[in-house]
Amino acid sequence: MAEEIAAAQVIQDFAIIMIVASVMALVSYRLKQPMVIGYIAAGMIIGPHTPPFSLILRPEILNLLAEIGIVLLLFVVGLEYPIAKLRSIGRKALVIAFAEAFGTFGLGIAVGQAMGMTLFDSMFIALSISVTSTVILSQVLKEFGISNTDTASLILGVTVIEDIIIVSTLAVLQSVASSGHLTLLDIAISVGLVLAFIGGALFVGSKTVPKFVDLVSKTNHFDVFLVAILGVAFGLSFIANQLGISVAAGAFFAGVLVAESKAHATARLLTSPLKDMFAALFFVSIGALMDISKLPLFIVPALIFIATSFAAKFVAVYTSARSQGLDKRISLQTAFGSSASGGELALVTAKGGADVGATSSFVLPMVGAMTIITSFLSPYVVKFGWKISERLAPERPGVNEDQDKDEPS
Template identity: 60%
Template structure:
């Protein structure tokens, strides 16, 4: 074949209209390249990766001028859904049933007080800002979330992981995650039906409780044994496929019951964590989680219309302040009521005062998925997440140092 013929074939392929599959591959390549560049910049600046992925999504998204860098924005929704399932699955693996049983009544009381107090404050603040009913509910849920990952990283840097307040914070955060995931399931179920009657809400709550109890009671007798049985084959690929099968199966069952897929995935992780193979399973599933979690955060950024930023930046800041105050006051008051000393109560209040993180975005997207919230809610929560992700490490670091100074002065005076 002559060179001219080869050149013609190559040019024909280049000039031909791309197929749908080609565009999807092209989109995936653009997403990964932009995300990699932003992640590298974030790493160099020592900033959380969540911010990098959200900004990467904003860059490639359809709302950023002059044009969208991806052809199929809807493909991000698929990746995001998978990302939510894997993200909550791995988070659930941090909380085996034994750990949940040993958290203690004190942490549970404080977590309930914090979640309910912050949710109520967020709802009232959102209503005062003129937001709709469902917008207010999902915004209140989003600001009730605490980013456990950020808190633990900061405390590790400070060398305070073994402090009494740190153990209390971890216990409260575990219970809070369960409360938030359960509330999301109820809100999505009620919002999907549009029925606010007491009976409908009761049915939604009953379904969530029945699902959680069924997953724990029945699943705890079956899933860990099956995972251990597969683990004894010493085939890593078989083990990871089996555990992911558990995650997606429970997520699907939850979906069919009109419960959030996040709820099913979370409790799938809890069940797998009860097996002897939990460490190996977590190590193998974490890279998969990281990739799809990144796609989830990128999808959030892509759906953020930056042209609307001036419209909701002030309300976003107001809700961040409301969240901080509500969390700090409720945690501090509840900790003191549970007979914790002043320093531990103050440190716990400061440590848990930051909202945002993965679950906040999951909560906001949950409202969007069932069509219950306005278009500004997701980008608004994304903006709040960026703000709190940036300021939380400084609040915890300098807040705890301030508590140390106060404690030292009190000891000197006494």
């Protein structure tokens, strides 16, 4: 009887989650906002912190589905970055990405410490504000008709490398936070472990996983193929977890390895619907964990961190772009574009800190609030950036003529 009641509660919870999430996603679509905002709002509506009571009876089930969502979300992200593509991105994007990620990370820690936060709170928030959403930014560039310009390619190349930096750094932070110590030796061991995992996964995995995936794809049975690639995703995530590394890192590099196979397009097609569903559950769970009653306590720090993120990213990207020989116009456009938005990985990072018990209860809802604000502002920042670059650095005849075939209106 107890098992039947529990099963009924799970089905009821799942029905409530999907119905409320679909309604709020539709509202976000009508308002021309990213779906992630609607999902977070849905979580806030059904969560335990919203009066008069929680609509969810078994919150642990939501957390379990959220973990699956993280794995599938990062796996599909990794599918977009085969090793050959990573090699072709170029030195300029690499330099800009490292300057942006670590410049923002360092300044974020300093600001957090200046506000009296704990070191781990400061570090996980700093890593969260270092994120630039590849998904949101690519959609904004596409909507403005500038996705095919050289500047857009550079910006997206930067965000690709930044995703890898963020995922790898998250793995290090979680490993260090799990030990509870922050000595140079602990950091060195954690960095070495992460690098060994990434190196081993790419070296050994690149020689085995693509061949295995292609072998399974020859059966022409999509169900078998889907089970096989999910086995790769969850298998590498499990190995990463056992090593004390983020499951997000394992899932991401599993996607990179599957992207090396000849059947990568089929893998992307089959996993995308699963990713969409479980990613939605992940964002709903983030919303459910947000205690909106604490909003007055963290809204001012959130705005400070948003300003810190924008300033650090803009300065780091602009100066590093100029140092790479890019002209003022492209440097300005790249700086504004890269500064525009946080995104999904920011929430993954914040939840990563909460999962290992390293961060305070306000960190996750604060990062959620920052994600909503920056996602909303992103289109306006990009549009303003393109226009201001036109005024400050107008295009000279014969120079970068392909940059403005499609200007945002």
